[in-house]
Amino acid sequence: MAGTIGELGEFALIARVTARFPHSDNVILGPGDDAAIVGAPDGRVVATTDALVEGRHFRHEWSSGGDVGHKAAAQNLADIAAMGARPTALLLALAAPPELRVTWVDEFAAGFGDECAAAGVGVAGGDVSASETLTIVVTAMGDLAGRSAVRREGARPGDAVAVAGNLGLSAAGLELLQAGLGEPRACLDEHRRPRPPYEQGPEAAARGATAMLDVSDGLVQDLGHICRASGVAVDLDPAALAPGPALRAAADALAAAGRPRDPVTFLLAGGEDHALAATFPPDTALPAQWTRVGRVEAGSGVTVGGSRVSATGWDHYRRVR
Amino acid sequence: MAGTIGELGEFALIARVTARFPHSDNVILGPGDDAAIVGAPDGRVVATTDALVEGRHFRHEWSSGGDVGHKAAAQNLADIAAMGARPTALLLALAAPPELRVTWVDEFAAGFGDECAAAGVGVAGGDVSASETLTIVVTAMGDLAGRSAVRREGARPGDAVAVAGNLGLSAAGLELLQAGLGEPRACLDEHRRPRPPYEQGPEAAARGATAMLDVSDGLVQDLGHICRASGVAVDLDPAALAPGPALRAAADALAAAGRPRDPVTFLLAGGEDHALAATFPPDTALPAQWTRVGRVEAGSGVTVGGSRVSATGWDHYRRVR
Known part of the structure; x- marks a missing residue:
């Protein structure tokens, strides 16, 4: 079995990661084409993107791959919730050194997938590339179900x-x-x-x-x-x-x-x-x-x-x- | 004037970059809140994410900041087009070393913004973080205007x-x-x-x-x-x-x-x-x-x-x- 993701190769890595992701009715077309298709019943989509960079946002000695995966999903899902929306799908970009252990990525994908499942959201697609710095960028999308978004500007004295x-x-x-x-x-x-x-x-x-x-x-x-x-x-x-x-x-x-x-x-x-x-x-x-x-x-x-x-x-x- | 983005600081950098981005009617709520809101008139959103990593996808000696900005937008917009959709908005995550020159980021933002404008698409939001490896992750969204997406599986003999x-x-x-x-x-x-x-x-x-x-x-x-x-x-x-x-x-x-x-x-x-x-x-x-x-x-x-x-x-x- 391949020990590092460089030995495993890009396509096997993608297959391995996506296998751990939950499905959701909102994901009309998932990974494998040029782009995904996600339901946006409201006619508007709430969207946010956030990065986790090794050495800046997490350290291997303090957080497991599962922890990082969980956190990468959670911090983006929280942004969707903070608008008053429900999440519909996530996209995941993973840039990682070829010498990263496959076991780390397995744990990462499981943590990410588990938190998505807990929030009832599917993973629609993503991107894998090589980088000297392990970097995870997640994009989350959500639906407002006909409501107005709750922004930052509506607070009034007395509230x-x-x-x-x-x-x-x-x-x-x-x-x-x-x-x-x-x-x-x-x-x-x-x-x-x-x-x-x-x-x-x-x-x-x-x-x-x-x-x-x-x-x-x-x-x-x-x-x-x-x-x-x-x-x-x-x-x-x-x-x-x-x-x-x-x-x-x-x-x-x-x-x-x-x-x-x-x-x-x-x-x-x-x-x-x-x-x-x-x-x-x-x-x-x-x-x-x-x-x-x-x-x-x-x-x-x-x-x-x-x-x-x-x-x-x-x-x-x-x-x- | 600040020479590096570390000297400039995160909030000034975000203001400086977003000032160079075009507006679009599809961007209902742009940068500045927990998440953006993008129009999805079709009730489905086409979405894709792609990374550009320095040393892997581009080199400073061969490509200017403007070139990299252009390419980061173009490669994602092409994925939206390849589904038969029109782009509605992009999100931009920039992870960069503090010692990166502000002038490089200015050129990058201009190249990115110009290509978005050429495609008639706005920038809805993004994320800035520090990293030893300059990494740009773009998410593009698009609209199918009621049509079926053109996938990879429909080719028939004789076509x-x-x-x-x-x-x-x-x-x-x-x-x-x-x-x-x-x-x-x-x-x-x-x-x-x-x-x-x-x-x-x-x-x-x-x-x-x-x-x-x-x-x-x-x-x-x-x-x-x-x-x-x-x-x-x-x-x-x-x-x-x-x-x-x-x-x-x-x-x-x-x-x-x-x-x-x-x-x-x-x-x-x-x-x-x-x-x-x-x-x-x-x-x-x-x-x-x-x-x-x-x-x-x-x-x-x-x-x-x-x-x-x-x-x-x-x-x-x-x-x-």
């Missing part, structure tokens, strides 16, 4: 600010890995395999969300995008942002390793969990999966309990990403 | 085989570059900036083309895909495959440089011009842009004037790609 999904666990997990620590698992697991609440995107749209995005760079920074696009301010409620047991345990473990961290910082500045953050009209009954964390105000910028949060506090996380 | 666009010029251009030769320009230009006949994709579909693809790996190899998918053979007419002046001049220049090449080989085995090859029912009046080059037969495989063409003859070109 509730709410979050669905995890906050800060992935950033804490990355810090634990950098410190050589293996606990708490909840943080490491979320860093390796984020679990964005895909269903909550269309759900929020159906409940009248006025603005929405996925938290990829940190809650404060990403809500800042909504503030700028909508011409509003957001005040976060400190009481709603109490770190849970996993974040507190992570902070304790890091402190014991000589790297003290305020666990609230993970919540406010940690990205890559791909939680959804949205604003809702004040009288909205929020779905159970959403936690109210603040309020939209007149003005600009993000505050916590009325206090401006220091931008420099979050730069550290931006550097380590 | 005419025809080609629109250039054959062999790009491969000859690559050999000239490898030999350090600067003439004939037609070959070098086609290698750097292929000009696929996008309009001929929907045109062929409207005329009833039974199978179609774009010639990216060489006419014989690519027609082999139609043969396998359709369960037929193709016999090419030697009289229809006479090399034109540019290919003859390229062969002469290479021979003078101690690299003798049969110019017919460029026609039969050269890819990357992204010509369209299609099969049509026998009585079809071909559009003026199409040249009849052979006939579909019962059987399997591709022959030229009834003779099997040696596979080894084309391996050389596969290696140099």
Whole structure:
């Protein structure tokens, strides 16, 4: 059996990878022709593309091929959900060194395929090429089912600010890995395999969300995008942002390793969990999966309990990403 | 002014690149949100993704940023045309070393944008990330306007085989570059900036083309895909495959440089011009842009004037790609 993808060859590699991908009714024509055909019943297609680059977005010593495959699908599916859409299909471009192990690609394809299956989405096609730098670029497509997309510009003073999904666990997990620590698992697991609440995107749209995005760079920074696009301010409620047991345990473990961290910082500045953050009209009954964390105000910028949060506090996380 | 994209920074780079992209009515929501929204009036979207990797698909000493931008758009737009569709929008993922010159990216964006404008297609969104290896991954979407897609499996014995666009010029251009030769320009230009006949994709579909693809790996190899998918053979007419002046001049220049090449080989085995090859029912009046080059037969495989063409003859070109 071929040990590396260079020995396996391009066509055998494509056959091997695509065999692990789920099928979906939305994929009218899958891999094998010049292009795929994907259903777009709404007459509009929501589309996004995102890259994962080895050494920049993941490291082999910290993430398995399955983890990377999962994450490559999840980060793109979260972008579709953040528009209020349901995903219809993904395309996958894989650029990889010929000496990459076939077993890594098998795990990658299984992780990617499993996350697609969990989201009910098929893989419509892709591209394989050689590169010195292992690079995965995924394109996700989605359908709005006749609804308006939930953009970043619709937040209005008085709206509730709410979050669905995890906050800060992935950033804490990355810090634990950098410190050589293996606990708490909840943080490491979320860093390796984020679990964005895909269903909550269309759900929020159906409940009248006025603005929405996925938290990829940190809650404060990403809500800042909504503030700028909508011409509003957001005040976060400190009481709603109490770190849970996993974040507190992570902070304790890091402190014991000589790297003290305020666990609230993970919540406010940690990205890559791909939680959804949205604003809702004040009288909205929020779905159970959403936690109210603040309020939209007149003005600009993000505050916590009325206090401006220091931008420099979050730069550290931006550097380590 | 920032000299490198690392000095410029991610957000300024995105603003600078997107400023050079054309707009299109099909792009309902462009760059700046979690995802773009693209019109899909047909209710289906044709979608394809393709990578260009520095050192594998292009070299800085042979191609300018503008050339690479042009080619990145063209090779994806050709795949959309080859399904019989019209392009609606592109997504662009750029992974680049921080030390890449801003001027290179400016030229790249202009070349990419110009080719999009020429094809009447907008850029809906994208992604920028850091990588040691300059990598461009483009996703193209298209619309079938109610027609069936032209796949690879519909060719029937008796059908005419025809080609629109250039054959062999790009491969000859690559050999000239490898030999350090600067003439004939037609070959070098086609290698750097292929000009696929996008309009001929929907045109062929409207005329009833039974199978179609774009010639990216060489006419014989690519027609082999139609043969396998359709369960037929193709016999090419030697009289229809006479090399034109540019290919003859390229062969002469290479021979003078101690690299003798049969110019017919460029026609039969050269890819990357992204010509369209299609099969049509026998009585079809071909559009003026199409040249009849052979006939579909019962059987399997591709022959030229009834003779099997040696596979080894084309391996050389596969290696140099």
